[in-house]
Structure formats: C-alpha cells, structure tokens
Amino acid sequence: MSNNKPSPIEKIKTSSKGLRGSLQESLQDEITGAVREQDHALIKFHGMYEQDDRDVREERAAKKLDKLYSFMIRLRIPGGYMRADQWVAAHHIAGNYSTGVIKITTRQTIQLHGILKHQIKPTLKDFNAVHLDSIAACGDVNRNVACTSHPSESPIHEEVHAYADKISRLLLPKTRAFYEIWLDDEKIAEYDETDPLYQDRYLPRKFKIGIAIPPNNDVDVLTNDLGLIAIIEKGKLIGFNIAVGGGLSTTHGNPDTYARLATVIGFTAGEEKTLKAVYEVLTIQRDFGNRSDRKLARIKYTLDKMGVDAFRKELEQRCGFELEDAKPYRFTERIDRYGWLADDKGNWHYTLFVENGRITDEADVPLKTALLELAETGKLIFRFTSNQNLILSEIHPEDKSLIEKILQRYGIIKRDEAISALRKNAISCVALPTCPLALAEAQRYLPSLISKMEPLLKKHSLEEENIIMRMTGCPNGCARPYAAEIGLVGTGPGRYNLHLGGDREGTRLNTKYREQLDEEAILTELDKVFNQYNVSRSQHESFGDYMQRAIL
Amino acid sequence: MLAEPKLKILAEFISQFNKEELIWVNGYLSGLVSEPLKVTPAISNGANGKKITIAYGTETGNSKKLATDFASKAKKSGIQTKLVSLDQYKLTELPKEEYFITVISTQGDGEPPVAAQKFYDHIHNNGFKLPQLKYGVLALGDTAYPMFCKTGEDVDKQLQYLGGQRIADLQKCDLDYESTAEQWFSTVIQQLQTVKTPTPVIAAPPAETKKLAGKLYYDGIIQTHINLTANGSSKKIYHIELAADGMEFFSGDSIGIVPENDSLLVDQLLQLVSVDGNKTITWKNETASIRELLVSKINISYLLEKSVKHYAAICGHEIAVGKTDLLSLLKQYPLSKPALFEQVVEGLTQIVPRIYNISSSPAAHNGEVHITMLRDVFTINEQEQTGLCTQFLENKKEGDTVRFFIQTNKRFRLPAPEKDIIMIGPGTGIAPFRSFVAERDSTGAVGKNWLFFSENQFTTDFLYQTEWQSWFETDTLTKVSLSFKNGSEHTVSLADKIVTQGKELFEWLEQGAYLYLCGEKEPTGKAIEDALLKVFQTQTGSEASGIDYFENLKKQNRYAKDLY
Numbered sequence A: 001m002s003n004n005k006p007s008p009i010e011k012i013k014t015s016s017k018g019l020r021g022s023l024q025e026s027l028q029d030e031i032t033g034a035v036r037e038q039d040h041a042l043i044k045f046h047g048m049y050e051q052d053d054r055d056v057r058e059e060r061a062a063k064k065l066d067k068l069y070s071f072m073i074r075l076r077i078p079g080g081y082m083r084a085d086q087w088v089a090a091h092h093i094a095g096n097y098s099t100g101v102i103k104i105t106t107r108q109t110i111q112l113h114g115i116l117k118h119q120i121k122p123t124l125k126d127f128n129a130v131h132l133d134s135i136a137a138c139g140d141v142n143r144n145v146a147c148t149s150h151p152s153e154s155p156i157h158e159e160v161h162a163y164a165d166k167i168s169r170l171l172l173p174k175t176r177a178f179y180e181i182w183l184d185d186e187k188i189a190e191y192d193e194t195d196p197l198y199q200d201r202y203l204p205r206k207f208k209i210g211i212a213i214p215p216n217n218d219v220d221v222l223t224n225d226l227g228l229i230a231i232i233e234k235g236k237l238i239g240f241n242i243a244v245g246g247g248l249s250t251t252h253g254n255p256d257t258y259a260r261l262a263t264v265i266g267f268t269a270g271e272e273k274t275l276k277a278v279y280e281v282l283t284i285q286r287d288f289g290n291r292s293d294r295k296l297a298r299i300k301y302t303l304d305k306m307g308v309d310a311f312r313k314e315l316e317q318r319c320g321f322e323l324e325d326a327k328p329y330r331f332t333e334r335i336d337r338y339g340w341l342a343d344d345k346g347n348w349h350y351t352l353f354v355e356n357g358r359i360t361d362e363a364d365v366p367l368k369t370a371l372l373e374l375a376e377t378g379k380l381i382f383r384f385t386s387n388q389n390l391i392l393s394e395i396h397p398e399d400k401s402l403i404e405k406i407l408q409r410y411g412i413i414k415r416d417e418a419i420s421a422l423r424k425n426a427i428s429c430v431a432l433p434t435c436p437l438a439l440a441e442a443q444r445y446l447p448s449l450i451s452k453m454e455p456l457l458k459k460h461s462l463e464e465e466n467i468i469m470r471m472t473g474c475p476n477g478c479a480r481p482y483a484a485e486i487g488l489v490g491t492g493p494g495r496y497n498l499h500l501g502g503d504r505e506g507t508r509l510n511t512k513y514r515e516q517l518d519e520e521a522i523l524t525e526l527d528k529v530f531n532q533y534n535v536s537r538s539q540h541e542s543f544g545d546y547m548q549r550a551i552l
Numbered sequence B: 001m002l003a004e005p006k007l008k009i010l011a012e013f014i015s016q017f018n019k020e021e022l023i024w025v026n027g028y029l030s031g032l033v034s035e036p037l038k039v040t041p042a043i044s045n046g047a048n049g050k051k052i053t054i055a056y057g058t059e060t061g062n063s064k065k066l067a068t069d070f071a072s073k074a075k076k077s078g079i080q081t082k083l084v085s086l087d088q089y090k091l092t093e094l095p096k097e098e099y100f101i102t103v104i105s106t107q108g109d110g111e112p113p114v115a116a117q118k119f120y121d122h123i124h125n126n127g128f129k130l131p132q133l134k135y136g137v138l139a140l141g142d143t144a145y146p147m148f149c150k151t152g153e154d155v156d157k158q159l160q161y162l163g164g165q166r167i168a169d170l171q172k173c174d175l176d177y178e179s180t181a182e183q184w185f186s187t188v189i190q191q192l193q194t195v196k197t198p199t200p201v202i203a204a205p206p207a208e209t210k211k212l213a214g215k216l217y218y219d220g221i222i223q224t225h226i227n228l229t230a231n232g233s234s235k236k237i238y239h240i241e242l243a244a245d246g247m248e249f250f251s252g253d254s255i256g257i258v259p260e261n262d263s264l265l266v267d268q269l270l271q272l273v274s275v276d277g278n279k280t281i282t283w284k285n286e287t288a289s290i291r292e293l294l295v296s297k298i299n300i301s302y303l304l305e306k307s308v309k310h311y312a313a314i315c316g317h318e319i320a321v322g323k324t325d326l327l328s329l330l331k332q333y334p335l336s337k338p339a340l341f342e343q344v345v346e347g348l349t350q351i352v353p354r355i356y357n358i359s360s361s362p363a364a365h366n367g368e369v370h371i372t373m374l375r376d377v378f379t380i381n382e383q384e385q386t387g388l389c390t391q392f393l394e395n396k397k398e399g400d401t402v403r404f405f406i407q408t409n410k411r412f413r414l415p416a417p418e419k420d421i422i423m424i425g426p427g428t429g430i431a432p433f434r435s436f437v438a439e440r441d442s443t444g445a446v447g448k449n450w451l452f453f454s455e456n457q458f459t460t461d462f463l464y465q466t467e468w469q470s471w472f473e474t475d476t477l478t479k480v481s482l483s484f485k486n487g488s489e490h491t492v493s494l495a496d497k498i499v500t501q502g503k504e505l506f507e508w509l510e511q512g513a514y515l516y517l518c519g520e521k522e523p524t525g526k527a528i529e530d531a532l533l534k535v536f537q538t539q540t541g542s543e544a545s546g547i548d549y550f551e552n553l554k555k556q557n558r559y560a561k562d563l564y
Ligand code: SRM
Pocket: A049, A051, A072, A074, A104, A105, A106, A107, A108, A109, A110, A111, A137, A143, A144, A206, A208, A220, A223, A246, A247, A248, A249, A250, A295, A298, A357, A388, A428, A429, A430, A431, A434, A435, A436, A437, A476, A477, A478, A479, A480
C-alpha cells in the first residue's frame, strides 16, 4: 500500500542540515535521557540507536521514572579488521561507559550498549583517539562493508579485503556533522559538504555490501543489497561478479514483504570499474527506491520493480561501460575455521568461538579479560566474522606459543574443543532487552535451547553434522535465519516460526515449516525431522538439502 | 512545663492534699488563669509614652504572627512600637532598648530558630551588660518535645543575667498558644500603661486541657507506598500517600509523625532487664503497661544527654555522654536489679515528632497528603542502622494507618498566581515543590516556575521525573536545572549550577520572582545559600550590595527556606 506521500523520515533527512538536526540541543535537554523526536532518526546516521531497557519499563513507570534510555553504538569496521591497540581501547571504553559487554555483530563489527546520553561524547572521543568511528554504521546509507574474514581462504585475501575499506570510504556521507557534534571539531568554513552521492535525501533505506571469496560464503554474500564475489584466475584477482537485490527482512502479515537472495547480474574487471559499478548501484537505488513506504524501500524491491535486465541497462548507462557476463564460481560452505590455521605467508590465526558474539567474562571462561591480555601482547590483529566469532590474526610463527599459552591458561582452547558442531555454527540476534523491535528472546535464549537440542542430535547420531541454525527475535532477520538450515523467527513471547530447508552454502533460502511453536513443540518437531533425516538421507546429503528434497 | 525548682515546691505542696482537695485546687487554679493577672505596683520613674520593641524569632511563622498582632495592639494603645525579626535586628541596639519583648520558638532538640541563632549567640557571649533593659519573653513550643520552650527559657534567663529586668514572667506556650499569648501580652500592655515601673507579670502554666486542641491528629490510611529510586541506587526514597478525613493544609505545609519503637526491640529490652512488660505504670501523666509506653511513647532509640546522665546516676557508672540508645546502655552498663529499670524510664523523654514536607497539593491530589521520605541510614561502630521514623514508615504497608498532625508553615507559601517562582530543592527538598507546581498546574496559575534539583544518579534518583516532564511539556514548568553526580567526581554541583545561571536567576528576581530553598542543611543547604550570595554579589557589583540584596529579599518575604 505505497501511496506516493514521502515517509516522515524523508522530510527529517532533507531538513537535517547535513544530519545535524537538533542533536546539539538534544544533548542539552537535562530532563530526559532521550533525544528529540526527529533526532531519533538522525542519530542512526551517526552510528547510534536510542534504546530503552524493556525489562524495567513497568517498574520504572510505577516509580514515576522515565524509561531507562540509553544508546547503542555500532562502530564502522570494514571487513571486521581491528588493531590490537584499538581492541584495548574498546575494552576500556566499554567498561567506562557501557554495559561492559562487547557485542560482535553479524556484519563483522562491534556494538556497545547502555551508553547514557551524557556519555556519548566521551565514548566517541575515546574511540576517535584510536581512529575508530561509527559514521554511517546505521541509517539510510551504506552500512559496514562485510568481507570474507579468514586470510587463509586465499593468497589474494589481503587484496580483496582491501576493497572493504575502499568501498566504505568511497560511500561515506560528506557531512562533517559527526566531527562537529560529537568531537567538538570547529566548523571548517571552506569545507564543501555537497554530497553528489547522497545529496540531501540520502538513500530510501539502509544499504549493505558484502564481499566473498569462494568457495567459503561465510559472509552470506547473497543476503546483501549488493554482493561482490571475487573471481580469481591463475591465482590473480581479475574482478568481481556483481550480485544485486539481497535482503532478508519480512514483516509478519505483510505479504508484500519477502526475503530475497541477490541476483548475479554481471562481472566487472579491475578496481576502477568495480568501484564505479558499486557507486552507481547506489545512485540507482537513490533515484528509483521507494521513499514512501519504508517496508518496501530496500533495493530488492527496486530491482524486482524494474526487472533485472532494465536494472542492468540502467547501471551500464550510468557507468558508461557494459557489464561482462558473470563468471562461474562455486560456494561449498559457510563456516568459520575454528582453531589454529596458517595462511600461505606462514602467519598463524586462531578462530575463537564467541557465543552470539557476546564478549564478557563468563563464569567458565573470563573471555573479556583474556582478550585484553592477548591484545596487550600487541602481537596479533582482531578479525570479526559474520558468524559473530573472533579470529586472533596475523600471529607470527615465533609468537604463536606465547598466544597459545595465554589461550591455554584461560581455558579457551579446551572450551572451544568441547563445543558441539551445532553451537559452533549457530548465531542469534540481540533481541531483548535492548532491541525495540523484538517480539521474542534470541541471544538470551538460544544457548539453553541448543543445550536441549544436543541430546536429540546425539540420539540420532547427528552430533558431528555442521547444521546451520539461526534465531532472531522478530522477522527482520538480523541473524539471517531465512538463510539457515534451521531458522527460528520470533513471533511473540516464547513463540517461534520454524523454517527449514536452506542450504549449507547460503544460496537457497529456507521455507516456513511450522508456525508459533513453543519450546516443547520446537523440540518435538526437530526430533521428528532429525530422525527422518538420519534414516533416509542419501550420502553426504546436508540436513537442509534433505529437508528441501524429502519434506517440504 | 514548670522549671525544676518550682515544680519541686508545687509537688511538695500538693502532696499534702487528698483527691477531692486536688480537684478543688485544680478548679481554683484554672479560675485564676482565666482572670486577668494581678499587677503589683512599685516605685515610679515617671516615664510616659514608652518605646517598645517587639522582636520575633520564627521558623514556621507562628511567632511572627503573634508578634505582629502584639505590635498592632500596642500601637492601638498608643505605645510607640517597633516590630522586627531577630535576624534583621541590629544587635548594637540592644543596650539602648528600653522595653524589649521577644517572641521566640524552639526548634530541633531545643535549639533556636535559624533566624534567631545570631541573636541567641550574641546574648550568650556575655561581653556586655544590659542594665536598663526591661524585657519580657514569650516562648513558643510544643510539649511533645522534651525540651519544651528551651530557647525561650534560655533567652529569658540570659537577659536577666545580663542585668535586664523582667516586666513579665517568661510565658511558655504550647501549640494552642493563641489565648495564653493574648492574655500575657494584654497584661504586658497594662503594665506599660501604668505610670509605675512594672513588676513582673506572673505567667500562666500552659493549660493541659486545651493542649489536645492545640494539635489535631489524623489517622491517615496509606494509599500508596513506593520506593521512588530504581535498582542500583544507593538510596531509598519513599513516596507515601496518606488519605484522611477533614484535613486542611496548604502547599508548603508539613506533617509531623510520632514514630513507634520496634516492639521486638522493646521485648528484647524487657527480657534483658527481666521486667514484666505488662506491669502498669504512670509516666508523664500516662498510665499504661510498661511495654505499651516503651513502644509508643518513650524514646529509647537516641537518648538525650540528660537521659544518659540520669542513667549514669542510677547505675553508678561514669558514662561519657554521646550518641547512644537505651539497649546499648543496658548492655554496656547492666542494672544491678530489675527494680531500677522503672527509675531509668523516669529519666527518659518522649518520642518527638518527625517532620516531613507535604509533597502533594490540596487542589491536585484530592486532599491527600503525600510525603517524600529518605530512608535515614547511619553507622554506629560499623553497624548500619536506620532512623527510627524512617524505619517505622518503611515497614508500613498500603492499607495501614499512620497518625500524624499538620505542621503549618506560614512562611513557606506560594505567592500570587501571576508571580514567578524559583525553587531550589536538592534531594527530598523537592517535596514541597512538587506540591507547589501541582497546585499551580491545577489552579492555572500563570507565573513562571523554575526548578533546581540534585541527586546522585540521573537514571535511578530523579524524583518524580515523569511528572516534571509532563509539567515541562505543558509549560507549567518553565525551566529545569539539574545536577547529578552520576558516580563521577568532576560533576557540576547544584551550587555551581546556580552560579553559572546566576545572570538569568537574577533577572527573574529583578522581575519580582520569589525564591525558595528546601532540603537538608548539611551539606547542600549551606553551599547553596553561599552560591546565591555569590550570585547577588557579582550581579549587583559588590560584596556589600550583594548582602543587602539578599537581606532585602528576606525583608520582602521573597526568600523562604525550609532547611533541616
Ligand atoms: C546487531 C545486529 C544483530 C546481531 O546480533 O549481530 C542487528 C541488530 C539490530 N538490527 Fe538488524 N542487526 C544486524 C544485522 C542485520 C541483518 C543481517 C545482515 O545484514 O547480514 C539483517 C538482515 C539483512 C537485511 O538487512 O535484510 C538485519 C535486518 C534488520 C532490519 C530489517 C531491515 C528491512 O529491510 O526491513 C531492521 C529493522 C529496520 O531497519 O527497520 C533491523 C534493525 C536492527 C536494530 C538496530 C533494531 C532497531 O532498528 O532499533 C537492532 C539493534 C538491536 C540491539 O539492541 O543491538 N535489522 N539486521 C546486526 C548488526 C549488523 C551490523 O553490524 O551492521
């Protein structure tokens, strides 16, 4: 039902004076921990979300206290690559201003929650001191660019990975508002803020770019608005297949919304053309995207409205060159390579399991403390994966034993080895209590559900299977549940839709199998299908493929 | 009620009477009381057209009201009269005074009102004599307090010691002071009108029978009982709503509550001294079981010096007078035999009322009384303890009944609806201002309202936040200035805030705004008054002019404070 009246957000954007709005005033409002109405939308462009602790709403209302407003800050970390000293800083910033938990997201960056309004500036200043920012981490702009994370995936990993940063910087908004508002930088008179890409309207909606190096599709490249698939011939990177129109979110009860995997529309050779194509895909979405109904504003809808061919033509016209036909490629898996692994340069990398990406000191393993000590050695690099895990990276052979010792001392290696395949491949979104859109629990609940599923898998002797399971607290799909072999999508407190039949490598979406299940129902349903899979699967057939073939 | 020696004489004297005789004497005495008191003539100094100064020391305005009545009466009777508040009184004038009448109340544990402190200290630094001073003291007090009219007594004694000459005996008044005071003063006037130099008027004892009328008690039923602070706060601040019939109060008034002791503690105590709690005794004209009295009448939680001394005498120990409670005494210095306990009880004082500012408005909260109470915690030798009344009220539940009386606060009132007000209420000091703004909101007063408030943490301790927000959104609340520590050392204190906003604050005052301050004396109250003075000094250009400005505000009754 998209009438042509622009959505309210559009007005806020165009009249925002370069994303400044009344943020300065909002910071001065002493009587509330929130920002003003319009700034609520604008602050996202600065990488922050206003939230409130939903667990305590009623209690505080009775106490005549306002909602417990705080802010979630999401950093911009292209390709999830972070220096050790930056991690040390993040560790302390989290301790000083936020809940203390550092959350690795499904797009390879980190988030801090629970930052109070008066703490935002100190937080961002401290991040800035180590050259980290949150510009455009959220909002109707290009988001954090994701990229295949493990250097051992390919000798040209570094070269491909560099694109994440190039693209991120290419697509940054031109406004200096971030520096003025949060870092108290002086207005630069001669600085020209005119923004040829975003103009004053920005995009109709968020925009996401992912880069994958086949055969591992760990970034879920096809779920992005724009996916780049690295094409390598004779050990050289020759260019990228361009995939457009990915996007997962649906809205319960809104048939016009649907999850969609990106369509590969062609190939671009070399850096210049690739970056040009990327840029123009955004301008098309800027000019053709739906600006009246935000539920139908992602590029997947723009693409389907135009048709793939029309879209490709429009793109070629804007680029001033033709796209080559897509090159053959093949994804075979979508996993993080746990434990120690060396790359072709001889450097070592340790992939570490982080349940739901929540880094904090747990009773069994004081992970946060351990990571601080590891970072303080200065002998490694942090890489975040799209599965919310962490790679301790670029460890020179002579430093390996030092790192190994620390990992041993904190019991991390022992713990990682003990973790089931199901748990290792599972991810979940944040959901309650911070996410305002959550209908059900996710990251606070998934661990215990998995504990109840493990015996089932054992019972059907499937405990070794790398089944990919993902849970979200609502249909927005932040943990990409529609691209999982088992997807659980929250519909209400304690209730989930069960999706089955996605493939292991992330090239086929799953289908809704059962609705509104509570825990008991989830477990009985899974018990059934695990059993069928175990008895009647064909050799090497993945759980997802079997479900697709036999049941759905 | 009577000074110790007089009481003794009286006691001895009446010990000879039987019941019937006593009753007769009682009637006879009250007869005397209602007659105008006799005046005994003495030597003349031929002085006519006398000058009289009436100075009052007040906290809640009662003394002022009386003094003002007196002044107009005196003028009517052709006496040249000067009326002055003791904090405005030029102390250097004192030696020149001829006739000097003081109306003064007692506060705290027998302390002078804040406004009278300077005067009180001055006369006690006996560096001087007042040979020709002829004076009279009217003391306001409340027999609910052990040190009844202590300040009046002190002033009366001291002025005599300095060589002053009474024209009237010290008159102590209980809460029903009107008639007693009237009478006392009319006789004083008669005195001045007689050509002869007067000899003292004999004061009437505060009349027992009228006492109850003096203080109207209500049985309030608790409607709501919530802790306003959220999880993670270091404080407990309770919002308690009381409903009772026939209450009359104004925004700015307070209530008084006489807490009870914890009955378990009392039993523990009785067991320790192995005394039967059911035994009936008479204590300060109250006859009931020891247990009952110890629970509801007698202060055992925080003993006055005199009680401790009394105890020391009985158990024959040297006891350093300091903050302590009865149980600790009994444990530390056991009594040799149970019988002594009753003597100990004799030396104890009654539980005094605790005062709480009313945080509700008559207009907005359908006549309910709300209070905002900070749980008072303190530590005695590493042991955390809770104050008697706050503990007592904390343990109450919704539906329970609480006895209280209304403590009018005539000096702490809203101005005319069109006047602007500036309210400075750190911590629980915010209570009367919730009442103010609610009242102005529901009566549609057009004056601007500016609130200053401070607490520990923004997220957990912002008292009545949502109410202030809605008043702010609807423009009833014009401006808010807040200060929260938020667990960091470098925060702007409320006093700093006042200074930094000094210019605007001054502008408001220049446009006739009224200034209010409420909350705990220490440490905030003092710091804030200093800050205000600083503002006036910077804005008026000099130290002296700043001081004058502040004094003028007080003179014009545009500055009212309720510090505790
Ligand atoms: C942190 C993260 C989940 C996680 O546990 O890792 C996340 C968390 C949130 N997402 Fe998401 N999304 C996250 C990845 C995703 C993904 C997965 C992906 O991008 O690979 C999706 C599905 C793919 C897609 O975009 O279609 C996703 C689709 C959404 C949507 C639906 C967008 C739409 O097209 O309708 C919303 C709601 C919206 O934007 O209106 C949303 C909104 C949100 C918000 C900001 C809720 C809100 O709008 O107030 C969540 C904040 C919760 C919190 O308290 O932190 N998030 N979100 C992920 C952060 C990624 C990043 O670093 O940028």
